[in-house]
Amino acid sequence: MRILLVGEYSRLHNSLKEGLEALHHDVTIIGTGDNFKQFPVDYSIFPKYFLKNKLLVFLNKALFRVFKLDLQLAEKGIRFWYFLPKLKNYDVVQLINSNAIETYPFFSKFLLKRLFNQNKKSFLLVCGEDTPIIDFLLTDKLKYSILTPYLKDNNLKSEFRFSLKYTQKNYRDLYDFVKERVSATIVSDLDYKIPIPEKTLIPNPINTDKIAFENLDISKRIVIFMGINKSSYIKKGTVFFEKALAIIKEKYADKVEIISAENIPYSKYIMLYSRAHILLDQVYGYDQGYNALEAMAKGKVVFTGAETEFMNHYNLHERVAINALADVDYLVNELSFLIENPEEIVAIGKRTRAFIEREHQYVKIAQKYLDLWNSN
Incomplete structure (x- = not known):
């Protein structure tokens, strides 16, 4: 099979790729590498101009302060658009998040529509914050969650803007757009299975061949x-x-x-x-x-x-x-x-x-x- 994995936040998709390649499948990853973490990807949409060029970084900050425009988001989307001709004829496309391209939601929908149409089956992996997860956590039904500090003190709202953006109409529409077009949604652990129990849980893949067990020496500190x-x-x-x-x-x-x-x-x-x-x-x-x-x-x-x-x-x-x-x-x-x-x-x-x-x-x-x- 030819498999395209879109997005990489934690090395999950890299380890999955290694497992799939061990089973003789052809796998490609496209993503930013998650900024400072610098995870490997085959096609990079890292916004290097608006994160590395000091003049453009300053310009972007000024535009965001005045107009709430973030050109980093635009650059990611444009880079993805340039790769679209290469992202064809895959048997499986898997998104690591409904916002896997990390651009403006309206631009994501345009790009994803093209991506879905030129490939076979598509899937969504929920392994982090996304609309149904944040919706559930905001009900405060659990004894605690990542939103507990915010639920206890709404003055922390600005610290949770990344999480809360998934409740905004544009991101909610993006999630619904993806949900309606994928063949299935998968969750990676119980932190996401609990909020959406109807979804299939497949645990995170860990490359136990690359990561060696180390006998702990506790003779010193x-x-x-x-x-x-x-x-x-x-x-x-x-x-x-x-x-x-x-x-x-x-x-x-x-x-x-x-x-x-x-x-x-x-x-x-x-x-x-x-x-x-x-x-x-x-x-x-x-x-x-x-x-x-x-x-x-x-x-x-x-x-x-x-x-x-x-x-x-x-x-x-x-x-x-x-x-x-x-x-x-x-x-x-x-x-x-x-x-x-x-x-x-x-x-x-x-x-x-x-x-x-x-x-x-x-x-x-x-x-x-x-x-x-x-x-x-």
């Missing part, structure tokens, strides 16, 4: 790593980790080393956390996101979403990750337990790798995608 993405700082609850780490640093000054990194490329992010025993990911999740899963594949102990719903879904009886909560005392207690019982770090790390191999192995997951694509 325990290394704790925290990656900070400023754009999702509040949504991930990073402030709770920072406060907990301040206490841990003082409490265990001679036993721990803390590494934090902000807005760095994916390749450097991987290099920095390779020495870590413990990785701090997010507090508002029910399941693991992509960064957490890759760290778990290495055998790291990850503080992330690992709620009861997750344990039940995968029929787990022992922890493969630490369920992180927006509670500094709780985080300090969990970290303290691991620091004082380092053998538990080793035990969790081994269970974690086994879990990834069982539930997220990239070739197995690629086959699940193929089965779904072929049945719709």
Whole structure:
């Protein structure tokens, strides 16, 4: 099969591509590479002129301030349009989001109509924020979610503009446009399955051949790593980790080393956390996101979403990750337990790798995608 994957936010589509290629399929990725993360793509629509040229960056900021025009969005769409003649005769097209092209919604609809018409079947993957996800989270039916800070304090609205844009008419229309034209919608984990339970869940693919398990050496200091993405700082609850780490640093000054990194490329992010025993990911999740899963594949102990719903879904009886909560005392207690019982770090790390191999192995997951694509 010839398969076109549109968009890349986390390395999900790259790992899926690797799994599909192992099964002898022809796969192409088109996307921006997600700005500073710089994920590999075959056709890049990265808006280099309005992100790299200082004069054009200044012009874009001025236009946005006065007219609310963002020429980065326009550049992405124009770059995609130039690639359209090459994006033909694919058996499957999969969008990583209804806004996978990341341009103006009206332009997205124009481009997607062309894309859908010149290929066979199309599918939508919900593995992040999208209209039905935000709609559900705004009902505040869950005990917590990425929107919890906003629901508690509407003054944070500007910090959640990326999330809330999916409730605007133009983005809602775009989602409806895509939903009506795809053969099926897929979700990647429980954080998206819970809001839209009728959709099929296919777990994130993790390339367990590229990501080697590392036996954790705890003979010296325990290394704790925290990656900070400023754009999702509040949504991930990073402030709770920072406060907990301040206490841990003082409490265990001679036993721990803390590494934090902000807005760095994916390749450097991987290099920095390779020495870590413990990785701090997010507090508002029910399941693991992509960064957490890759760290778990290495055998790291990850503080992330690992709620009861997750344990039940995968029929787990022992922890493969630490369920992180927006509670500094709780985080300090969990970290303290691991620091004082380092053998538990080793035990969790081994269970974690086994879990990834069982539930997220990239070739197995690629086959699940193929089965779904072929049945719709």
